[in-house]
Amino acid sequence: MDDSRRKFIQGALALGALAATAGCMGSSEKPARWISGGPDVDPVSGPKVKFVRTVCLGCHSACGLQCKVVDGVLAKIDGNPYHPNNMEPHLPFKTDPKEAEKVNGTVCAKGGATMQTLYDPFRLQHPLKRVGPRGSGQWKTITWDQAYEEIIKGGNLFGEGHVDGLAACRDLKTPIDPEAPELGPKANQVVFMPGRIEHGKKEFTDRFFRDAYGTINFRMDHTSICEVSHHVGLKLCTDGRSHIKPDIMSARYIIFFGTTPYEANFPMQALARKLNFFRERGGKMVIVDPRFSNSAAKASEWIPILPGTDAAFALGMMRWMMDHDRVDKRYLSFPNQKAAGADGHLTWSDASYLVRQDSRKLLRPADAKIPGDDKGLVVWKDGAPHDNRTVATADLEYAGTVAGIPVKTVYTMLKERVGGRTVKEYAAICGLDPQIIERTAADFTSFGRQAVADFYRGAVQHTNGTYNARTLATLNFLIGNVSWKGGCEAHGGSHWHEMGGKPGNPYNLAKLHPGKVKVTGVPVDRNKHNYEDSTEFKKKGYPAKRPWYPFGYDFVYQEVFPSIGAKYPYQTKILITYWNNVVYAAPAGTKLAAAVKDPKVLPLFIAIDAVMGETSSLADYILPTRHFLEDYATEHVAPTILTQTSGLRVPVVEPVHKDSKLLEEICIDLGVKMGLPGFGKDGFGPGDPLLSAWDWYKKLFANIAYGDKENDAVPGATEAEKLKYIMDRGGRFEDYGKAYKGDHTNHAYKKICLIYNEKLATTKHSMTGEYFDGLPYYEPIRDSLGRPLVRDENKYPFLLNTYKPSYHAQARTAASPWLMEITPEEWVQIYAGDAAKLGIKNGDLVVVFSQDNPEGVKAKALVTEGMRPGIVTIPHSLGRWEYGAKSFKLDGKDTPTRKWIGRGASANPVMTVDPHLKDVCMTDPIGGSASFYDSRVGVRKA
């Protein structure tokens, strides 16, 4: 044998001895299964398989689904490869749908498991009417005819006295309170409160409740328990945009405040996938979050901030940036679009605008006694005031007088604000080392316009949420990154306009409504209304009885039930909920139940729901509705997606329960029976019926197929062919290559970036009578009266945190056995040092309690190093007490239960109740966000 071979053998055998431990597999007659589980990757293939493309609602990401149906049964869910959420790059739109069947886009575990909630045996199958006291869990099955008859006509429905039905409550003329006519007519006493409601559907229910029935309370949906102050804060920073996202595929540095894009946020799949590409390119991701999340595990840096102090962190960064001349002053000094455009920018800022120091208003040309109309604003240049539209640059810093009026530029005011504290002082507020803020500011300003500060729920679900949002957004403005490739994206690809009204659209749905009603009055949650305009204010001044939300651009969801309970600003006579579980999902939600329990306070409560939820269980009637896989919608996506995207949700299978109805069908039935305008055989106009959900959706889908612009239609000789073209593909999707135009994103935001918001600065808090702050601002946590929250820190030494885990989403996933197998219960996560002090070991049963809930909630402890000391976290989505966790009586018999659904705990029941209002959680007085992260709690061994 050759020497080299001999040496190889000798060395190799010695190597073998080195590694001589047991291998990873062993042989036996019946070998154990490998964890990949099955012999085939995709067991569902072959000629019997029918492919249906739709849109997921496992979470709010709205991914495309490619569903495989065998003999009418949904057998497997994959991702739709045409949809940009599911593939990088997604398939070209012209790809043949049969060819596309060979490609699976990705789908997350939740999305794949939604078929289990479709076939959930605990779904409600027939209309139910309560037979005991409200909330007593006693029901009988009734027919739809009986349900409609009673809901419309009212009567002595429960043997508790007369109740007005929908017909009697539809009084469009008589004011609720003649002494406070601004509250509007009696029809407003009917409140529609959906939890999650999607595009296509929400426009439909607006048509029913607002434009046909005539109530101002036409859609009090859930966003305030989600992240509404993020939207409101951004709307107060832009001209009409409510969402920013980093352009991940081209950015080089991203700092995420209060969000974990690898497990939550939306579109979760696309964020996670794009971030993988970003990190592969060497991108730097920083996660600011008190919990070491999945995202933190993948980040370059984890910054465990004290909750609610994000604005202080951002102001600290600004301080360092200003001190080190790392602000893009050139960009900030452009006073109008044209001037900024000459330098390549698509946006400009208000940094050089002059603000009156006497009235907080922006200075107008008339104030400055210079030529110009009231659309102009005034800037300072060459020692004189100018109309902002007439100069190419302006002074960033100026403080003085103009025509006798004391003024400062927005930038000067910002600089003074930022300079009010040192970096060290800002860091102390955040509970961090000042070097962290300094290093972050240096990094953030080291990548040109390819650095982005993004934020989401964790930064804004605080009483100071809108201020946090405005302050964090301003970081982007200071480096001039908005709408640049790799920068901050405030528009995204957006969608085709399903409601019509654009040149290419065949149907303008807003106009196709004969007899449309114009609603007036104040909504029950006082959103978008100013307290100072009310009769109550004129009579008694500050404070209002309950807060008003002039900037509540969406709705203040958690405030609806307590307002009903308090009959403020007027009594609600009929509450109709749809897929709503505010009692489970809102902070201190368990306290809300009392508000709707008394029929004398709320005479009629109708829930439209697919299951017996914690909130539906309090209703008088439950009308069974469909699962999203049996339903329609026109879904949009977040600006993470840079190409135009309109997903179409369509029924994948026949309804599992034939006696359930789509929400649209229920509204149409009610509308036709009541003779409401815009419904029935001439619903859209003479001879143009609205008698089925498809009558509605085919018009919306057609608008998408024809497109917004003229000659923008998809292929197809007829409308039917065009509809088929988009429905075969699960929507309409712009091709991946259209994401960019030169150095900018293709569908970029092209308007102003507002550091100062005049309207905010000149509006007063309805409880304190003080002005809101128009600049980036750090405000400590306050209650509804503007007082600092006081809690005994010895008794309640922890701040309570929550998050959305990867395998569950809000209230909708606990019924999936697959997901419950992966995450069978949720734990109280506590920092190891804190646990040691309390003698808590991993797996011990512990109680988390608060001043407002001394009994607390119970779950096992997960002791971890991955948590800021002083924080405890309970992920949100389990700990159910209805939904099959307990039995109810149906037609005299006890229904079966599934106890496993009640495993684990929810953090919500122990969250802080507003010390003044005492019946609702604390709330951001501007955006209306419910405070999820400001509650102090104690932890003890059970």
Next chain:
Amino acid sequence: MTNAEQIQWEEARSAVYGFFSQAFIRGPSRQFLGALISDEGTANLREIFPDAAYRQELAQVRLDAQEGRLTLEGAVLDFEALFRVPGPRYLSPYESVYRSQTASGWGCLCGPETAAVERLYLKEGLGPNAEFSELPDHVGVELEFMAFLCLKAVEAMHAGDAAAAQEYHHQQYCFFMEHVGPWVRLLAERLASQAQTSLYRFLGNFLNLFLEMEGNLHFRPGGEQPVGRATDASLQQGVGQ
């Protein structure tokens, strides 16, 4: 080669496959690291390939360990970053990630290759040990399967069952050509370039050399090269640059 030499050769290859399998599944232990850099360990390893760069890298591992640049903790961290934690240096040590490629580059976990190798293991009656929870197309499992096939050939040769030995050689050929060959060298190259310690740089290059030799000696496309019939010249070629 004589029958005894063929058996030894087969055992030696099995030992190398087994060594890499364990190195990539378990990560470093004090014992593993100690034995590797011991006088005897280094001397034996040195002899496996006459390649100069290989020997220099091996010497570097030993030097780093002696001078404190290579510690057990550092090696564990490197291993975790390369094989376990999906961070920037993560190798994704699964065949289907490398092979079920999409337009974007990388494939998915649990792709068709995962199921294919699982079927082969089950055919041989091989299941995962009780505490083992990796996917069947993990690089360590595939290399262990190669080690297993080599040993089965040894058993057959000991028993004088030429047909069975031939069958296991054929299985080695098929498994290498269909699974190991198309991706593990790429992983080895990435391992060598993304490792932060000299230990994993060395292991990456060592694996690459070994698989190159295997390819040249036994697993040429287009035809099976009976094991043990390789010429010594082809061995030299295999272990050359």
